[in-house]
Structures are given as C-alpha cells and as structure tokens.
Amino acid sequence: MIRNSLFTILMLLFVSEAPADQVATLREVRTVCVDSFGNAEGADLIREKVINRIVKSGKLSPVENRESADAVLTGIGEISKGVAYSASGGSASGGTRYDATLVVRLVGKDKKILWVEEAKPGFLSGSASSSVADKIVKSLLKAIEQDAKAK
Numbered sequence: 001m002i003r004n005s006l007f008t009i010l011m012l013l014f015v016s017e018a019p020a021d022q023v024a025t026l027r028e029v030r031t032v033c034v035d036s037f038g039n040a041e042g043a044d045l046i047r048e049k050v051i052n053r054i055v056k057s058g059k060l061s062p063v064e065n066r067e068s069a070d071a072v073l074t075g076i077g078e079i080s081k082g083v084a085y086s087a088s089g090g091s092a093s094g095g096t097r098y099d100a101t102l103v104v105r106l107v108g109k110d111k112k113i114l115w116v117e118e119a120k121p122g123f124l125s126g127s128a129s130s131s132v133a134d135k136i137v138k139s140l141l142k143a144i145e146q147d148a149k150a151k
Contacts, residue, residue, distance in 0.1 A: 023070045026114045026147040029106070031061045033069035037102065042079025042129060046102055049133035059141055071114060073140075075104030079129055100128035102136055115143050 023029055034051050037043040050073070054062045063069045078101050085094035099121065106115040117139045121131035 023108050023114075024110075024112075026106070026144050027151070029060065029070045029108075029114065029144060031063050031069045031071075032106070033063050033066045033072045035066070035072050035074040037075055037077035037104070040076070040078035042100065043077040045079065046077035046100065046129050046133055049129055050102075050136060053133050053137040057137060057141055059144070069109075071106050071108050073104055073106050075102065077102040077104075077132070098128040100132045102132040104136055106140065115140060117143075 032054060034047055034054070037047045037050075051062050054060050066072055080099050080101075082097050082099065083094060084097040085092060087093075101118070101120055103118040104116070105113050108114050117136055119132040119135035119139070121128045
C-alpha cells in the first residue's frame, strides 16, 4: 500500500512538472518560430516583415522550425486594396488605398497561449504591411520586457 502511494505521488510530480525545455512565461522566450499568417493576400509579405523586425531588434532569435523555438508566433494576416476619394473646394482626388490587418498569438511548447495582439495601420502610416509588422513586434517586445520586470 505504501509502495503504491509512493508510486502515485512520484507519478503526479513527474506528470505535473513541465519539461526543462518548455517556457512557462513570456519573459523566458528567447527563440521564436514565426509560423504562417494564413493564405490571404499579403500574409506572406507581412510574415517576412515580422521576421525582419525580430532580427533587427536583437532581442529575440527567430528560428525556422517549431522544435527549436521556445514559442511559435502564428495568426492571420491580410492586405486589402480599396479606392479612396476626397473632394473639397471644387477639386477631387483619389487613388488606391491599402489596408492591412494582423491578429497573432504567441504559443509556448506546452500549447499555452502566452500573448495575443492585433494591429491595423495608423491613419498616416506609410506601408500598411510595414505598419502592422512594426506594431506587432514592438508590442511583443514590450510585453516581454514588462513580464520580466514583474518577476
């Protein structure tokens, strides 16, 4: 009976403890796999820009495969095209206007969602895809920094 109880306790301890290579908090993330942002128009471009900004930050290391990453950044991204016109004082102007949306989540190896965010370009932003990539990466780095301070 004691032997069975000891075995049960040891099994519970073993099962409840996360493996050493799994991160449990946002502050522990060092490597990120930027996964697909879907197959909508512009999703691949937004993904590449997010990777570029992560590299340039020097604060995280992007990796190509999930197995060597502390966490995976995934979600849905899209660039849409529309027409914008304005008229005032007897003159009119117009042209093509691009918009982008990026909704992401950072998922740890244990499938726990560590962080979520969404972004749209600002009113006077240049490139829509660059704007959402900038916003997401800046927000992620800020969240990691804040989590580290909250220790």
